[in-house]
Amino acid sequence: MDSVYLRKGYVHMASMKDVAKLAGVSVSTVSRVISNSIPVDEKTREKVERAIEAVNFKPNLLAQGLRSKSGNIIGLIVPEILHESFIYFIKYIERYVSEIGFNLIIGNTSNKPKLESEIIDNMIRRNVDGIIFSRVSDKSKVMRIIEKTDIPVVIIDRALGQEDIPTVVLDNYDAGRLCAEHLVALGHEKFACITGPRDIFLSRDRLRGFVDVLKKNGLGLPESNIFEGDFKFETGKKGMQYFLETGAEFTAIWGQNDLMAIGAMNELVRRGRRIPDDISVVGMDNINAAEMLVPSLTTITQPFEEMARISVDMILKERNGETIPEKRVVLSPGILIRETTSRARIAT
Numbered sequence: 001m002d003s004v005y006l007r008k009g010y011v012h013m014a015s016m017k018d019v020a021k022l023a024g025v026s027v028s029t030v031s032r033v034i035s036n037s038i039p040v041d042e043k044t045r046e047k048v049e050r051a052i053e054a055v056n057f058k059p060n061l062l063a064q065g066l067r068s069k070s071g072n073i074i075g076l077i078v079p080e081i082l083h084e085s086f087i088y089f090i091k092y093i094e095r096y097v098s099e100i101g102f103n104l105i106i107g108n109t110s111n112k113p114k115l116e117s118e119i120i121d122n123m124i125r126r127n128v129d130g131i132i133f134s135r136v137s138d139k140s141k142v143m144r145i146i147e148k149t150d151i152p153v154v155i156i157d158r159a160l161g162q163e164d165i166p167t168v169v170l171d172n173y174d175a176g177r178l179c180a181e182h183l184v185a186l187g188h189e190k191f192a193c194i195t196g197p198r199d200i201f202l203s204r205d206r207l208r209g210f211v212d213v214l215k216k217n218g219l220g221l222p223e224s225n226i227f228e229g230d231f232k233f234e235t236g237k238k239g240m241q242y243f244l245e246t247g248a249e250f251t252a253i254w255g256q257n258d259l260m261a262i263g264a265m266n267e268l269v270r271r272g273r274r275i276p277d278d279i280s281v282v283g284m285d286n287i288n289a290a291e292m293l294v295p296s297l298t299t300i301t302q303p304f305e306e307m308a309r310i311s312v313d314m315i316l317k318e319r320n321g322e323t324i325p326e327k328r329v330v331l332s333p334g335i336l337i338r339e340t341t342s343r344a345r346i347a348t
């Protein structure tokens with residue numbers, strides 16, 4: 001019993017029995033009207049709704065969710081909850097989930113495959129209405145769990161080249177292309193790249209787009225000028241330390257996300273290199289810090305809000321049994337040119 005109303009001079013908690021008695025129907029009919037799980041004829045529905053209003057009955061949403069196996073809850077699972085790019089996904093997905101009257105629960109896998117499987121399994125057991133997730137890596141085994149459930153699932157951001165379930169991703173090949181074309185147009189001929197983990201498809205796809213543009217322009221990227229990072233500031237620093245200490249030749253570098261690019265910039269400045277006079281730097285994601293830096297960071301942009309909106313819309317369509325027009329949605333990146341890129345220096 002959940003709601004309070006006055007009856008014969010004392011306070012009483014209204015229940016579904018009270019509603020059923022006033023409306024002249026069974027308790028199960030009241031339950032069907034509230035949960036909207038089984039169609040009820042319009043006249044009966046109106047009687048129940050008038051009774052609910054008369055006694056000021058407020059359904060226990062938690063109990064209702066347990067009975068109907070639906071609590072208007074969507075789960076979001078990310079590899080690193082404090083990472084800037086996933087903070088954007090959390091922010092926008094929560095906004096759109098809230099707008100449709102749902103609640104969001106978040107699972108942080110900490111880039112651990114075992115934890116990832118446990119979190120997804122737990123959400124399925126909780127009967128959430130849908131799951132949006134970004135996998136730890138290509139080696140993730142979670143698809144084995146997901147294939148056994150009828151709960152709507154959407155993959156966002158970290159997806160394979162092809163998925164059998166609804167997917168919302170960035171055109172990461174195009175991200176690499178945009179970066180390389182910008183640097184080549186500035187006259188750069190020698191490059192370095194700090195990638196994300198190369199067991200993640202999007203890292204390889206970004207690198208492939210970058211290298212393909214260089215090849216088309218008669219240029220190249222030696223393997224010695226590629227450093228595998230993990231999308232964190234520290235590996236940006238380590239990557240730049242590696243390049244400088246091994247004598248790698250380059251006038252421009254792409255960090256496959258802004259944090260690694262900022263880490264590379266940090267090391268360059270500490271070693272007396274000028275940005276962009278000596279080295280041009282490009283990042284990716286357009287996190288807040290990218291604009292705060294001096295010089296401000298040129299970066300490849302992602303449509304985080306659009307990706308979030310589409311993923312939530314896909315969950316709703318699946319939940320309602322509607323057809324999803326496109327099972328795989330690929331969105332285009334952009335480039336935001338700031339102060340860390342300039343014409344290549346001329347050798348004297």
